[in-house]
Amino acid sequence: MKPFVSLSKAMALGLLRDRASVFFILIFPLMFLALFGALFKDAGVSRATVVQVGAVEVFDDLPAKARAGLDDVLEIEKSGDRAEALEKVRDGDADAAVWEEPGGKVQMRVSAADPVQAGSVGGVLRSVVDQASIAATGQEPAYTLTGGQVEDESLKAIQYFTPGLLGWAVAMGGVFSAALGLVSWRKKRILRRLWLAPVRAGPVISARLGVNMLLAFGQTAIFLLVATIPYYGLKLDGDWWLVIPLVACGSVAFMSMGFAIGAWAKTEDAANGLAQIVVLPMAFLSGSFFPLDEAPPWVRTISEVLPLKHLVQAMQDVLTRGGSWSDALPVMGGLLLTAAVFTALAHRLFRWDAS
Amino acid sequence: MATAISVQDLRKRYGDVHAVDGVSFEVREGEFFGLLGPNGAGKTTTLEMVEGLRRPDEGRAVLLGEPSWPRNPALLRRMGVQLQASAFFEKLTAREQIRTFASLYGIGDERADAMLAEVGLTEKAGTREDKLSGGQAQRLSIACALVHDPELVFLDEPTTGLDPQARRNLWDLLRGINAAGRTVVLTTHYMDEAEVLCDRVAVMDAGRILRIGAPAELAAELEADSLEDVFLQLTGREYRE
Numbered sequence: 111m112k113p114f115v116s117l118s119k120a121m122a123l124g125l126l127r128d129r130a131s132v133f134f135i136l137i138f139p140l141m142f143l144a145l146f147g148a149l150f151k152d153a154g155v156s157r158a159t160v161v162q163v164g165a166v167e168v169f170d171d172l173p174a175k176a177r178a179g180l181d182d183v184l185e186i187e188k189s190g191d192r193a194e195a196l197e198k199v200r201d202g203d204a205d206a207a208v209w210e211e212p213g214g215k216v217q218m219r220v221s222a223a224d225p226v227q228a229g230s231v232g233g234v235l236r237s238v239v240d241q242a243s244i245a246a247t248g249q250e251p252a253y254t255l256t257g258g259q260v261e262d263e264s265l266k267a268i269q270y271f272t273p274g275l276l277g278w279a280v281a282m283g284g285v286f287s288a289a290l291g292l293v294s295w296r297k298k299r300i301l302r303r304l305w306l307a308p309v310r311a312g313p314v315i316s317a318r319l320g321v322n323m324l325l326a327f328g329q330t331a332i333f334l335l336v337a338t339i340p341y342y343g344l345k346l347d348g349d350w351w352l353v354i355p356l357v358a359c360g361s362v363a364f365m366s367m368g369f370a371i372g373a374w375a376k377t378e379d380a381a382n383g384l385a386q387i388v389v390l391p392m393a394f395l396s397g398s399f400f401p402l403d404e405a406p407p408w409v410r411t412i413s414e415v416l417p418l419k420h421l422v423q424a425m426q427d428v429l430t431r432g433g434s435w436s437d438a439l440p441v442m443g444g445l446l447l448t449a450a451v452f453t454a455l456a457h458r459l460f461r462w463d464a465s
Numbered sequence: 466m467a468t469a470i471s472v473q474d475l476r477k478r479y480g481d482v483h484a485v486d487g488v489s490f491e492v493r494e495g496e497f498f499g500l501l502g503p504n505g506a507g508k509t510t511t512l513e514m515v516e517g518l519r520r521p522d523e524g525r526a527v528l529l530g531e532p533s534w535p536r537n538p539a540l541l542r543r544m545g546v547q548l549q550a551s552a553f554f555e556k557l558t559a560r561e562q563i564r565t566f567a568s569l570y571g572i573g574d575e576r577a578d579a580m581l582a583e584v585g586l587t588e589k590a591g592t593r594e595d596k597l598s599g600g601q602a603q604r605l606s607i608a609c610a611l612v613h614d615p616e617l618v619f620l621d622e623p624t625t626g627l628d629p630q631a632r633r634n635l636w637d638l639l640r641g642i643n644a645a646g647r648t649v650v651l652t653t654h655y656m657d658e659a660e661v662l663c664d665r666v667a668v669m670d671a672g673r674i675l676r677i678g679a680p681a682e683l684a685a686e687l688e689a690d691s692l693e694d695v696f697l698q699l700t701g702r703e704y705r706e
Binding site for chain 1: 516518536539541544546548549552553554555557561566569571
């Protein structure tokens, strides 16, 4: 036990004192989370803009509550000039222009450039006018529609980026530190020095894994802390804590990939290059930075074999979609299987000496 | 005196190159033994096979009665090895280095700190490995090799790159190690160093041992003034790689 403890301590100190690697592993991915989380915060909730020319009774006389509901979906600008309002619609600065003609005729003009937006604006305005018409008859409506909200299956930006970028961070931390660490230990002959000490491979490797796993847990904690501040607004509920075993298994899998790279590479530069080539495309193809829903089928086929894709997916499930053991367990198994494959590869490629 | 090291017909080939081509020698307990040779003579490969770092193609090395290959943790506890490059953990201070190495042998922090004092590095205990001078780094790596009080000590070119002061200091340290009853094997290409420190030396070239004996005996035998002349007579004057 003693060599394990002292080696873990030595590795942890060595890692934490290396400011560049702390920045690279801990701070860098966090910057992406802070940035992307802020940039895409309001994506997908853009309101339509309607220019109201002059007085339009159905809008102006809306009760306050209905008016607030309308403001959630429409931004109503007032204008005195119909030509100017139409020009705005034509230029795409506004989605619709409305005015009222004598006899209760509400006129609406939309642009054909964005039929989807035009359709939804039209739908909203029509319902307002219809409701006003029914109210004007003084009768109770024959049919009513009562709405409620279902659990939101579409992901808000932060719900998407937190698991995505965390997965990328864990992959990067695991692959790079294992690959560069192995090459550096070989070059500095620490591998040889350890061979000459009466210590088994077990404590050495598990110390390395343990330190990296703690680092990955640190990343996870920081990510979740940042994502749950009210500004970003990630909510943790259900079995969100399943990210911890998922991150642990992911860390082991990515370290084994790093060991294979480190075993193959002769120099730190080579290890660094190969690690980049592995991690960055894997992150893109695994949906760490953007969703793959729109990606061509062959991209999605490739992504199916990438361990990071499954880690990100499973973390998304347990963090934001109420997922549980059934989502996490198969992925954990797959990650450990990946670890076994790459460990075997690393073992085959392993060299004691640089020459 | 008992035999500490017995090397029998070691051979190692890399492709067509016979790096070590039938090396045999014995080192007695408590002896200070030098392995000399020009660059590329096969000193380091020989030493690494003796230490059990490399598997010999043929022959074997027996240390303290046990073969050094395959790896034998019980034997490793009784030997201390200083490698050519400074094999230190990154970003750790001198004290943290030696305590880490000590723990691998089940040795406590107190003894590790005492060893640091013994090589005169107490003042540098809080200095990181990359901030130590060449001499300090060598002393630290020797201290790390000695922390578990081994019976057998291997040193690979311990004074290369040091200034004369640091070299003399290190000589005193190495003499002290030997005087404490340890068997010491060292490689060097400084003949004055071998002359001063070693009880016996083996001169190697092209993977073979050319002569073995006490420095003074070899000089007398070859009617040379110094070990350096012996060395040049045996290995020639051409440039080496």
